[in-house]
Amino acid sequence: MTLGVLIGLFVVWQLWWTDVAAGQEQAQAVADLGWEEPVTVPEPVERTDAPPVLEEPEELTTFATLQVPRWGEDYVQPITQGVGQDVLDHLGVGHYPGTAMPGGVGNHAVAAHRVTYGKPFNRVAELELGDPLVVRTEDTWYVYRVTSTEIVLPHQVEVIAPVPGEPEAVPTERRMTLTTCHPMFSAEERFIVHAELDHWMPVADGTPAALDGGA
């Protein structure tokens, strides 16, 4: 009986408490950035020239946020350097070290849980082609659009290569890739979302239309 109760408690902890605890940590990480509120201008200029790209920060540093209108107007998650459990089980979205930074030529690859620990990528299967993924660093908005999704095996690291699927190729495009588990509550496979940079703008020059109900 004792074992049964302990297993039950573990399930409660994993399915409920990790969401509560990690959800708070993730909201706190966004609040701790202390960035300027976005400004609204009538017709923000969407730029497609080469955007500014940050240097990779130290492990565990939160350097960007991710907003996905498809997952709700209020959805905002911190993006933190590293994909160890210290990042993913607490701070949510982790950036694969060595992959491109937001806006960079190559592949800005990030991972997050689909269930438990705040489940930042819970609704990943709802994404449709063309959906915006909006990354913000302190001074820049980067608006990516979903170009494809796929389900792969856990060892298929080529999905986060600078040119996804072509580990040897030299990148010319600015891409982003999300990785999470698949199916839910399993680690058998990985759900992958690829996106390409559509445009960018300085934070001081306005807020992407994708975030104000536009697409």
Place this chain on the structure above:
Amino acid sequence: MYGWLWRALPGPTPVRALLVAVLALGVVAACFTWVFPAIAPLMPFNDITVD
């Protein structure tokens, strides 16, 4: 299984019941804080990265 615990606790029945509740809460707190986070990485469903 827990008869020894009941007998070892002091005081009348309401006091013992309260003590049992406090001990149980302590065990739950310890599990949530230390035990479960330590064993979670060993579970087969927590991997989300490609490597």
